[in-house]
Amino acid sequence: MSTAVPTPEQPLDPMGGCRLYREMLRIRRFEERCVELYSAEKIRGFMHLYIGEEAVAAGVMAALAPEDNVVATYREHGHALARGVDAGSIMAEMFGRVEGCSRGRGGSMHVFDVDHRFYGGNAIVGGGIPLAVGLALADHLQGRHAVTAAFFGEGAVAEGEFHECMNLAALWDLPVLFVCENNLYAMGTALARSQVETDLPLRAASYEMPAWSVDGMDAIGVAEGAARAVESIRAGGGPHFLECRTYRFRAHSMYDPELYRDQVEVERWKERDPLLCLAERLRTNSVVSDDDLVRLEAEVADEIDAAIAFAEAGTWEPVEDLDRFVYSESQP
């Protein structure tokens, strides 16, 4: 899809702010429509929104190359979109249609796309991290210089698997980028109630791994931090840990009464809305005009309309095919 706003190559936008903004906008608008579609019962099951955290996926994905691997969580619409997974195939997935990226078998929590080396969509907290270590191990063994980015929430840091994987990746010097999306809560549990050491890079550094934090509300800052880490990993620097300090503006999932946090806190964070802040910055620096933004909104709206139309037009997998994809169809 062509864009009316400057591309990263353009001198006016050396940080690629426009592209980052565009990706964030795609995520935001996509998910806003998801909410409506959930109410309309087009989408069912558990759905976790990324609204407020868009800068993290947009920034990290900007630092990755096509040969790199991505492992995400159940809150992964944003990661999938920013990684380039087709919006229509994600939406069709959430509609449960066979045209969905996972043929409607996965739903919101299980977006997969091998062509984009997007390995899910994992609904067990921490459960995707060992996969990331394994993907990186395969790259190492096969002499590829790819990086594997593993996304997880700060809640996952309490899981034993996190620890095992940090140690294993560091011990074996594997090319993993651990991206901790610290949105301060794991469902209703604030970080300070789940971790004795809330300085997560400090924890991570105890695995002899370069580790630092970035402002997860600033897409450019995330992209820079991620690029620095990816470059170092690709150069053989072993695994890195990047904490992105962010916040989810919405409930944990569609069922969360949000008893555990103050609306004031939410409003305070909303002042740091990653889209508003970046738009402001781009406008201030005259990288984009108001007209550009309007045009961009329209383009994104078109894309999402098309995605929804695609999902709506999708078909149902025949019930007789229920048993497929349990075992591979081509057996040796």
Add this chain to the structure above:
Amino acid sequence: MSTAVPTPEQPLDPMGGCRLYREMLRIRRFEERCVELYSAEKIRGFMHLYIGEEAVAAGVMAALAPEDNVVATYREHGHALARGVDAGSIMAEMFGRVEGCSRGRGGSMHVFDVDHRFYGGNAIVGGGIPLAVGLALADHLQGRHAVTAAFFGEGAVAEGEFHECMNLAALWDLPVLFVCENNLYAMGTALARSQVETDLPLRAASYEMPAWSVDGMDAIGVAEGAARAVESIRAGGGPHFLECRTYRFRAHSMYDPELYRDQVEVERWKERDPLLCLAERLRTNSVVSDDDLVRLEAEVADEIDAAIAFAEAGTWEPVEDLDRFVYSESQP
């Protein structure tokens, strides 16, 4: 059993060296006999010897009070003996007799004794650590000022459970003493091949927990270190981590061909034999005489002879009772 050598109260032995020596000697001689009894097929299954590491159990147990709890591993003869579990009941257990502390159901890896608050004997690496956290939680909830000592090898540090428990104990400020017996190997895996950070107190400190190392070949040093930690825990200082640097002189278990380490390394460590070193120190400081040591050997030999005789005289649990102790006999 009365002793001919000075007691801890005696001014000549302010560090309680004699008692520590005595405990270590009991362990050493007990296990030497175990080796013979294993060859004679009186003892079967997996048996893991503590020889070389005696200073750790002797030292830590000296710092504990009767109301404290102990959780150990499969290498726990030494811990059980030093904690005061009757040698005869341990030996009978290894003989599989009903007079054994666990009625012959547990064997070498599962010595239990509730009267001494000795909660095993756990054969899953790391598996006992959560129990220790729970025992400490119960003490906390019931307002008791007891300490729970959890013993584990350096190999267990790689297990996710270790991490979860360190965090949980620290987060909840529970009275747990984590005792890491770093004997440099987990079966055949050297620490540097299992941990990226081999400075274990540094790793532990990342859980906001006081952590330090002691020379695990020096019983007096271990006792002092443990006493300091226990005192601090009992005073409400939360969990502590004590690394005891030690070495096992024997194979991992009775089946280990020891391909992974050099005999020279073993010999070098044997120069630091905790019994020889302490005996030397006690003699040099005139705390004990050669005669005392000979007498002590005889006393210990008597104790172990009695233990073996007790085990030999033991009986077999009737086969009809196989199903017992799966569910409690007194149901509400």
Add this chain to the structure above:
Amino acid sequence: MTMTSSAVRLTYREAMRAAIRDALQRDDRVFLMGEDVGRYGGCFAVSKGLLDEFGPERIRDTPLSESAFVGAGIGAALAGMRPIVEIMTVNFSLLALDQIMNNAATLQHMSGGQLHVPLVIRMTTGAGRQLAAQHSHSLEGWYAHIPGIKVLVPGTVEDARGMLWPALEDPDPVLIFEHGALYNTDAQLPEAASAPDISCAAVRRFGADVSIITYGGSLPKCLSAADELASSGIDVEVVDLRTLRPLDDDTVLSSVVKTHRAVIVDEGWRTGSISAEISARITEQAFYDLDAPVARVCSAEVPMPYAKHLEEAALPQVARITAAVRQAVDGG
């Protein structure tokens, strides 16, 4: 169910909550521990309000550390507490399975009867809400394989209200599986809770022609099927197992000996399900009373798909149950 003058209408969710509150009030040793049981109010709102009533010591939010906090529950039970550990859903219990099978289930036996683990572990189970492959397991029957634990599966509001207290009084570890699809079901209950006998199955509907044997989330479906079949003149008896370990063979067999035909309905995957065990037992003990082979209606052997039509096809449904019953009756 008898209606009394002081009857109240409760949902299954409210019944569980009332049972927990009741237990907390009756016994100081009882506490509830798990992910988001406190501030969030429980993932399925079961424990909503209890934090305010009982405070954070007794309503303990835990980090995402399933193995550690389940193990801590075991340890606390050893030391005299009566913990209720909530694992949010059965899907996450796999992370704690080592603690359940290797510690909770074995400690009594390995210690020769010295230790008891009066622990209750609650978890949500089952499919039917489009939560896909990682969030839809029905493993209660699978857990029933493990000697040393008991497995309760309340299928009615009354059992949700009544089973917790006897489970807490039980000296051994008890797992309670609450089916997610039942939380919103409701029923009229007498105000005064009577503790049911958790060791017995219950005949929920009497009939002469064929026995349906089921439990938990499948119970309402079976009762509907029985209604439907009644109108075609087939008189169905419905047995609610209530407890999967130990199984109440007597109730099952007396029903089958009466009707001569059995259909087992179980939401677990068919192969190796608890329905296989029940079928085997019926064959072993009532072979010559059977007029038709024992039939099973189970879940399809697929990781649960997200799409509604596929999930429905995968699960036991009224139509499949009635078909199986007709087959048993006609084919006999």
Add this chain to the structure above:
Amino acid sequence: MTMTSSAVRLTYREAMRAAIRDALQRDDRVFLMGEDVGRYGGCFAVSKGLLDEFGPERIRDTPLSESAFVGAGIGAALAGMRPIVEIMTVNFSLLALDQIMNNAATLQHMSGGQLHVPLVIRMTTGAGRQLAAQHSHSLEGWYAHIPGIKVLVPGTVEDARGMLWPALEDPDPVLIFEHGALYNTDAQLPEAASAPDISCAAVRRFGADVSIITYGGSLPKCLSAADELASSGIDVEVVDLRTLRPLDDDTVLSSVVKTHRAVIVDEGWRTGSISAEISARITEQAFYDLDAPVARVCSAEVPMPYAKHLEEAALPQVARITAAVRQAVDGG
């Protein structure tokens, strides 16, 4: 077994080692990873010598982090490798069960067929060596409950030699359970390995009167029982299942349809064992061919006791097998 001029005598252990070596030589993508597979030579000496031959990249010693390295195996398989992951014994596999059930078994389905997990997980299983409750599980039948994985149980030296390669060629995750009591058994094998069909059961002894259905460590016991029964004129057929998932119903049913009587012998705990599934299937599919109820000989439902006489009483033994067969024949 056919003897050829170039036959070699191998133990089950050596056969497994030859199979691993062969696979490493044939396919660069194959590597072996697990605890102590390298420097130690394998807990049961299966991989002894392979480190020297193939180096530490392909014979990877792992830390004690079962969940991480099993998950890493899954990830590496996704990215084109053919990992052989060794979990030292089935008892420790519980720590990796989340990865096995929620990832290995589901990824293909959740991704709508995009992903495949060509992973082999090997582990030792079984009791009989006085290793007590935490080291004696027989869970292969329990694992067979899980759709998405395959479960192989080599019961002969030939299968130990032959099953690994087809398992590695399989595009789906395959678990291989090696019974610890078989490692020292030996047999003459043709030098040139032929890859067996891993999807079929095998009739190990033909007979007319009754079918014993068994696998793995119980196979030799059943063959002895059959010999013994032959001398009393009972002609026993012995079916070796070889694969527990998927079960080869055809071979089992044709045997039972011929003999009209079936006794299943399985080292798993009786309730919810694979023997229950086989019994249920026989009843479902051959009810009218049966002259006697299907019988089962399983392990007693106790955590395995250490004492030899109790362990022997808990496990299926020749005497119990012959008694069950006689009962099936006489009672029919």
